[in-house]
Amino acid sequence: MEHDEVLAAYDRQMRRDARPDGPGARVERAGRVVRQTGGAGDWNGVLWSDLREADAEEVEAVIAAQVRHYAARGLAFEWKLYSHDHPRDLGRRLLAAGFEPEPAETLMVAETAAVVRALAGPAGRPPGDARLVPVTDAAGVELLAEVHEQAFGTSRDAIRRRLLALLADGTGGAQADGAGGAVAVVAVVGGRPVSAARMETRPGTDFAGLWGGGTVPDQRGRGLYRALLGFRARIAAERGHRYLQVDASEDSRPILHRLGFTALSTTTPYHFTP
Template identity: 60%
Template sequence: MDLAAVLALYDRDMREGARPESPDARIERTGGVVRHIGGEGGWNGVLWSDLDPGNADAAIAEQVAHFTGLGREFEWKLHGHDRPSDLGRRLVAAGFTADPEETLMIGETADQLLDAEPPDGVRIVPVTDRAGVDLMVEANERAFGRDGGWLRDLVLARLATDPDGIVALVALAGDVPVSSARMEMIPGTRFAGLWGGGTAQEWRGRGVYRALIAYRARVAAERGYRYLQVDASDQSRPILERLGFAALTTTTPYVHGV
């Protein structure tokens, strides 16, 4: 894989040339910034920017004023190769708070089409209704130890407005949810995004996470997506590297409240 070429393609497809994540969302391009205005329960933030030391502060102030005027919290998704090199410092000075840094990792969809089944006693179930979303949220809360209400709102909204753009899954041990994950797909791009993969402590290291990746890879391949994209935590990065995913750059969410 030519990592520099794939990163350039990712910037072009998923950031500069971004498309709305759902029918009730929109993309706006203004002053060297591409921003996403989410629909109900959707994501709001800056996806891409082309700034320099002379115009960065003004562009940041403009985005703060815009999203504050809409009454929305938003995220500036900063990538490690973004310019200017001190953009993160400028965001903090403008009132943003940095979340933990993650690693943008890319895998070839074809490389993940293995016969990776979940461990004995565990089955993977597609999530298509509120009952399934509740199980998914319960698994997420067990995996990450925090309230999953935001996930419930996000998945329910996406299932209602754009069911073909999301694949939501829950792994059940008997009737107990032990892991969950989702995949988001935007037509016209070559990247399917893998999100939210998390497994309850007692089931880690037994192949559940791997099976969820393989399941989503099969769906992505059927729909013509060449690459799988993950914003990987420090915990998931080693697993993904063993599976053949490559690190392209870092990504850090800078969050600004209302």
């Protein structure tokens, strides 16, 4: 895998030429930025910025314009900043404008076919007492939200609303057609949901995004994360996506590295609440 080529493809396909990630959102090029705007339940924020040649005054003007855009709609939003973005002090400028950062994550990518091979045997099978249940309806969404609230300790109302909207739009569920959409899956042990994850794909792109992989504390270390990864990788391969992409936390990064994922960059969400 050529690091610079893959990163350039990711920037082009998933950021600069991004498409809306839900039925209620729109993506637009607004001067030097590409941003998504939707309702209060959608992801709102800046996906890409072209500020390499901008001077300090113009950078600050661009930041202020995004604040005005979302504030006029009463929306909190995120500026998704990558470590290879320009200018190099953009994070400092966002802080000065009132943004608050979340912990950085590592942008990791692997070839889909390689992950499918690595998880084709026993390494990718769930424990014998677990079964994988595709999320295809509202009841499944509730199972996924329950897992996430236990695994991450925070409310998952936003994920709940998002998946319900995708299901209603016909682009959610493991059985969504090959043109793209969301895939979600829950691991169940003894009738109890214990691990869950989702994947989002866009037609015509090389990348399938893996999101929200989490396991309740007492079930960790049993191979459930790998089983959910293998499940999604096989669907990504069927849909023709060459790469799997993850914004990896410090907990998942070592697991992904062992499975062949490579770090391309780091990403830090900067949030602004009007």
